[in-house]
Amino acid sequence: MGTITPLDAFSEIPRERMTSEFKEDVEKGVEFLLMHRLFKADHHQFKVINPDWLKFSFPRFFYDILRGLSVVTKLGYTKDERIIDAFEILL
Numbered sequence: 001m002g003t004i005t006p007l008d009a010f011s012e013i014p015r016e017r018m019t020s021e022f023k024e025d026v027e028k029g030v031e032f033l034l035m036h037r038l039f040k041a042d043h044h045q046f047k048v049i050n051p052d053w054l055k056f057s058f059p060r061f062f063y064d065i066l067r068g069l070s071v072v073t074k075l076g077y078t079k080d081e082r083i084i085d086a087f088e089i090l091l
Contacts, residue, residue: 003029004063004071011074030072038068038086054089065089 007029039053040046053064060067065086
């Protein structure tokens with residue numbers, strides 16, 4: 001949950017205005033989310049970290065896969081295969 005909020009803020013910055021430091025931080029943060037497929041524990045055979053993350057809520061306070069998908073796609077990671085599981089749950 002601590003990764004998504006800064007990435008959400010970074011996603012609102014136009015790409016041409018991002019500094020190299022911002023871009024590096026975005027890459028590190030998004031990689032962290034993607035290595036977990038947005039909702040799975042990589043060190044536990046990719047089991048769901050928190051079943052509540054698979055439920056969509058309003059208002060969004062912390063994290064769910066809809067927020068994860070929204071942020072990583074706004075940041076330009078639409079073609080990364082690691083979002084497929086989350087996208088299939090959304091569908």
